[in-house]
Amino acid sequence: MSWIPSILLRPRPGLLIALGSSALGGAAYGFSKPNSRSDTSLNPHSFTPYTLVDKQPVSSTSAIFTLRNRYGGPDPDSVKEGWKRSIWSVQVKQPQLQIARAYTPLPPPSFMPREDNEGPEDIRLLIREEEGGEVSTYLHRLPEQSTVELRGPNTECELPHNIKEVIFLAGGTGIAPAMQIAQAMARRTDSRMHILWANRRREECIGGTNDGGEITNAIVQGRLDWWKNILGLGQPATEQTLVESHTTQGKGVLVQELDVLKEKSKAHTKGLSVQYFVDEEKKFIQPGDVARRLHIGEPEAKGSKVILVSGPDGFIEHWAGKKHWEGGREVQGSLGGVLGQMDLNGWSVFKL
Numbered sequence: 001m002s003w004i005p006s007i008l009l010r011p012r013p014g015l016l017i018a019l020g021s022s023a024l025g026g027a028a029y030g031f032s033k034p035n036s037r038s039d040t041s042l043n044p045h046s047f048t049p050y051t052l053v054d055k056q057p058v059s060s061t062s063a064i065f066t067l068r069n070r071y072g073g074p075d076p077d078s079v080k081e082g083w084k085r086s087i088w089s090v091q092v093k094q095p096q097l098q099i100a101r102a103y104t105p106l107p108p109p110s111f112m113p114r115e116d117n118e119g120p121e122d123i124r125l126l127i128r129e130e131e132g133g134e135v136s137t138y139l140h141r142l143p144e145q146s147t148v149e150l151r152g153p154n155t156e157c158e159l160p161h162n163i164k165e166v167i168f169l170a171g172g173t174g175i176a177p178a179m180q181i182a183q184a185m186a187r188r189t190d191s192r193m194h195i196l197w198a199n200r201r202r203e204e205c206i207g208g209t210n211d212g213g214e215i216t217n218a219i220v221q222g223r224l225d226w227w228k229n230i231l232g233l234g235q236p237a238t239e240q241t242l243v244e245s246h247t248t249q250g251k252g253v254l255v256q257e258l259d260v261l262k263e264k265s266k267a268h269t270k271g272l273s274v275q276y277f278v279d280e281e282k283k284f285i286q287p288g289d290v291a292r293r294l295h296i297g298e299p300e301a302k303g304s305k306v307i308l309v310s311g312p313d314g315f316i317e318h319w320a321g322k323k324h325w326e327g328g329r330e331v332q333g334s335l336g337g338v339l340g341q342m343d344l345n346g347w348s349v350f351k352l
């Protein structure tokens with residue numbers, strides 16, 4: 001799922017054609033049916049109206065959008081199944097331009113998607129506002145209670161049942177698919193998962209504590225702020241307010257959700273660990289960070305361990321080499337990048 005925009009063209013009114021969407025593991029959208037049916041449930045053929053009920057800032061450029069099915073139509077089985085073993089996305093429409101982009105739903109806050117048929121689960125999307133980006137800018141400007149139209153689900157990749165260990169290299173909003181997989185792995189007895197999450201700026205993951213007892217950046221920041229105040233060099237009020245409004249008890253919203261995921265994972269699995277890397281702090285994921293995790297745990301049956309790489313194109317290329325286009329579909333291409341030069345000890349690699 002390289003973050004290549006899926007662009008919808010409009011050959012004639014009412015007929016949208018999706019181009020450039022990731023089509024791995026059975027992503028099943030291509031040609032859409034005319035949007036004449038008023039579907040009440042999320043479906044891959046036509047857009048279903050949702051209401052934007054909440055927009056929770058994560059940082060100065062990203063927010064979690066909570067969308068509620070306007071008609072309360074039940075979630076399709078594909079969504080319920082998707083939560084168990086897939087990375088999946090939905091398309092969001094920009095109605096004025098008749099274009100759409102893919103976004104990856106975050107797990108429900110309870111991390112236990114509904115099994116009953118009582119009604120649809122709210123869909124939560126982590127959306128970064130791209131400078132000059134057509135759809136993300138449009139969405140960030142929408143006030144609460146606006147209508148947002150969704151189509152899907154689209155399966156990006158399925159995690160086979162025998163996968164027991166996952167190393168997930170996530171860049172920026174690539175944390176959304178990592179969280180999908182983390183909640184699916186939390187149900188797999190004796191599984192283990194490591195997330196290595198890289199961000200350009202600390203504001204995306206304030207208070208993220210590296211497992212293994214590293215000092216938290218929240219504490220470091222707290223001490224720096226204290227000294228700055230003593231020396232009269234405090235942050236300007238607006239910047240201070242921004243940081244405060246994005247955190248609770250010194251932790252960003254995604255860091256808190258990852259903490260909850262870690263707790264939930266303890267029940268049945270060998271654990272979920274999360275490591276935070278921040279460019280502006282000169283902390284980058286190193287090959288050694290991956291290599292160390294390749295050898296944790298017992299030797300498992302071949303094919304039970306996978307490294308997933310998700311994020312901006314440059315991030316995927318750096319770690320695993322370029323994906324390619326073949327016959328209008330995006331395919332894995334050969335393994336390159338840093339992982340291509342490492343002894344992976346039987347782990348397979350999948351580029352998202």
Ligand SMILES: Cc1cc2nc3c(=O)[nH]c(=O)nc-3n(C[C@H](O)[C@H](O)[C@H](O)COP(=O)(O)OP(=O)(O)OC[C@H]3O[C@@H](n4cnc5c(N)ncnc54)[C@H](O)[C@@H]3O)c2cc1C
Binds near residue numbers: 101130132
């Ligand atoms: C399967 C999948 C899942 C995804 N999940 C998420 C997710 O969970 N969260 C998320 O935030 N994103 C996600 N994305 C990315 C998302 O789909 C969009 O690509 C992203 O939001 C940018 O779309 P946009 O319309 O705002 O920007 P676009 O209009 O597509 O522009 C993107 C960037 O290119 C620049 N640009 C556009 N046109 C030109 C040009 N002619 N010349 C030079 N520069 C140009 C823009 O300024 C902008 O910076 C996902 C993508 C895929 C394929």
